[in-house]
Amino acid sequence: MTHEPRATHGVAGGTTGDPAAAPDLTAEEPHRGAVAPVVAGVLLVVLGLVMVREAFTVEVGRDLVRGPRLFPAVITITFTALAAVYLAQQVGHLLGGRVRDGEAFGDLPRVAGMIGLLLAYGFVLEPVGYILSTFVLFVVGSWLLGSRAWKRDLVVGVGLSLGIFVLFTQLLAVRLPQGVIPLG
Amino acid sequence: MGDIGALMDGFATVLSPSALLFAAVGVTLGTLVGVMPGIGPAVTIALLLPVATQFDDPIPAFIMFAGIYYGAMYGGSTTSILLNTPGESASVATAIEGNLMARRGEARAALATSAIGSFVAAIISTVLLALVAKPAADAAVSIQATSYVAIMILSLATVTALVGHSVVRGLVSLMLGMMFALVGLDPQSGQTRFTFGSSELFGGIEDVLIVIGLFAVGEVLYVLSNRPRDGHDAVIGLGDRPKGFLWLTPAQWRRSWGPWLRGAAFGFPFGAMPSGGAELPTFLSYSWEKNRSKGRAEFGEGAIEGVAGPEAANNASFTGVLVPLLTLGIPTSATAAVMIAAFKQFNIQPGPQLFATSGDLVWALIASLFVGNVLLLVLNLPLINLWVKVLSVPTPVLYSGILVFASLGIYASSGNSTQVTIAIAIGVLGFVMRKLDFPIAPTILGAILATEMERQFRRAMVSSHGDLSVFWTRPVTLVILLLALAAFALPQLPRIVALARGRRPGKRLAFGDED
Numbered sequence: 001m002t003h004e005p006r007a008t009h010g011v012a013g014g015t016t017g018d019p020a021a022a023p024d025l026t027a028e029e030p031h032r033g034a035v036a037p038v039v040a041g042v043l044l045v046v047l048g049l050v051m052v053r054e055a056f057t058v059e060v061g062r063d064l065v066r067g068p069r070l071f072p073a074v075i076t077i078t079f080t081a082l083a084a085v086y087l088a089q090q091v092g093h094l095l096g097g098r099v100r101d102g103e104a105f106g107d108l109p110r111v112a113g114m115i116g117l118l119l120a121y122g123f124v125l126e127p128v129g130y131i132l133s134t135f136v137l138f139v140v141g142s143w144l145l146g147s148r149a150w151k152r153d154l155v156v157g158v159g160l161s162l163g164i165f166v167l168f169t170q171l172l173a174v175r176l177p178q179g180v181i182p183l184g
Numbered sequence: 185m186g187d188i189g190a191l192m193d194g195f196a197t198v199l200s201p202s203a204l205l206f207a208a209v210g211v212t213l214g215t216l217v218g219v220m221p222g223i224g225p226a227v228t229i230a231l232l233l234p235v236a237t238q239f240d241d242p243i244p245a246f247i248m249f250a251g252i253y254y255g256a257m258y259g260g261s262t263t264s265i266l267l268n269t270p271g272e273s274a275s276v277a278t279a280i281e282g283n284l285m286a287r288r289g290e291a292r293a294a295l296a297t298s299a300i301g302s303f304v305a306a307i308i309s310t311v312l313l314a315l316v317a318k319p320a321a322d323a324a325v326s327i328q329a330t331s332y333v334a335i336m337i338l339s340l341a342t343v344t345a346l347v348g349h350s351v352v353r354g355l356v357s358l359m360l361g362m363m364f365a366l367v368g369l370d371p372q373s374g375q376t377r378f379t380f381g382s383s384e385l386f387g388g389i390e391d392v393l394i395v396i397g398l399f400a401v402g403e404v405l406y407v408l409s410n411r412p413r414d415g416h417d418a419v420i421g422l423g424d425r426p427k428g429f430l431w432l433t434p435a436q437w438r439r440s441w442g443p444w445l446r447g448a449a450f451g452f453p454f455g456a457m458p459s460g461g462a463e464l465p466t467f468l469s470y471s472w473e474k475n476r477s478k479g480r481a482e483f484g485e486g487a488i489e490g491v492a493g494p495e496a497a498n499n500a501s502f503t504g505v506l507v508p509l510l511t512l513g514i515p516t517s518a519t520a521a522v523m524i525a526a527f528k529q530f531n532i533q534p535g536p537q538l539f540a541t542s543g544d545l546v547w548a549l550i551a552s553l554f555v556g557n558v559l560l561l562v563l564n565l566p567l568i569n570l571w572v573k574v575l576s577v578p579t580p581v582l583y584s585g586i587l588v589f590a591s592l593g594i595y596a597s598s599g600n601s602t603q604v605t606i607a608i609a610i611g612v613l614g615f616v617m618r619k620l621d622f623p624i625a626p627t628i629l630g631a632i633l634a635t636e637m638e639r640q641f642r643r644a645m646v647s648s649h650g651d652l653s654v655f656w657t658r659p660v661t662l663v664i665l666l667l668a669l670a671a672f673a674l675p676q677l678p679r680i681v682a683l684a685r686g687r688r689p690g691k692r693l694a695f696g697d698e699d
Contacts (some may be wrong), residue, residue, distance in 0.1 A: 068372065071638045
């Protein structure tokens, strides 16, 4: 999938040109053959069906319009119907060879690494403590985000984690897990 | 006259030394985070939510919030002008002409007209807010539940119809948000919904987690997937300090004041309507100045009117958005939705009753909008070198830092690992939505509004004894619902007009959604 990533930040797309003609912000280059939107469509429909089933486990109560089932039922059914329309559109695009919604997924292993890092952070935060786990989150996070300046990241990481810990626990009275480093 | 007395009391609260300190901290933090490329006001406020909600008393927290609210906006304009990467779609016009001005060596003039214009527009629109808020709230008290539901549908419809490029995707995003909102115990019947048997979900999903997950975590993953390199984007230098008052020459002052006032006139009414959104007035202001102002020939090369007008419009509508927010409890932008989340942290429900239940808070908030804007004007331009330094933060450090603050926000507002996992899952969802071009704002608005919409719907059904026809037999309700329907036709207007004139169909009118 040869697809130029768009600007790394800011609202999608560039901003040169005339906004009167183009508040249309994501003029994407087409990338053919991408199945991601179709996969997403299938997942959305499946999610919708699961949610519809869950919605119908809610008891009706006194009557349907005043009870707790109506909103979940209407929302999930609408969601599923829309997801089906989306799926149909994307299958149409794929078969027609003109996939143009969205963009390629890029560097998925690193994205997965980052998700893993975040999950791990959630689990070790309490036992290990705020300062150490946040330091590791920052340094490894920076590395995943393309940084190769180790010394800079270590210094910023120490400053950031210590600074936040002191600021929040001492000045703002937020409880942050102290963990293995006896501070505060 | 009672309102003026109440506003004066508000000023008395806000002008105390400690309150001024909170306001100053708020505007500085707001600008600091708002300047960061790619971070719009909604994310800024979401990231700073845990800081501001540590107070026991909501008043200092909201004084700080008023500062953060505007600071985030000012910061965004600085980024647009010096970097050409607007953090939000309402700054797109500023990014074009302002960036061109900066490239021409007039960065300081562009920053000044944007800062002063924002100040002028914010003061005008805050005066208007102070004038209309109480009467609007009084009128809102008598709104029937059916109309209330209809107004909410209208604001959801306009936001969904105007952001992004596909109505189907917009609606999927919206429904997703509404499903998030319904997770947990139903407050009326006590039944669990969408909890899949997990008792940790009984309390529902915190709005803050949805906002931080979708915006902040989602954005970091998105940037990551595009293989960022170490370093930062080229920041345009400030150039020499120009002659004239506040970096503007007499000629630039003459060219700026008209667009400022017109921008405010475009911005406030649009913001104040429950259909909301800052994009439309900004866009209108840009078009007006481009076609009719004295400097129209300079458009495309860096016309000062193209910065002054849209910035003023953006700021005025930002203030206008507080009208439906405070009087109806309806957020009409992602930023406003985050503000609602902030109110909820203090168990305050914005809406018609707000003036009766927390009048002192509202007037203190309005007073602090004035104070915050004055502080911003005083702080913003002198501190410009600091903001330029923030722009030079390398991408990996910036986004890793955002991650640290996002995790802090998630932990501070939930404190348990299930909720942290949920927030990460929502972040992954936000990433996929960005990649596949699903708009984020409808999800946030849906998540914030759905519970209140359901409550009002049930209220309507209880008083009508379960008769649904009240939605189309009451004229006011029917008209609002028809307007909501019309909102979906609006983006097709350019196409319809082009066809009617016998030209090739133009582009669909759409806006980005990260504001």
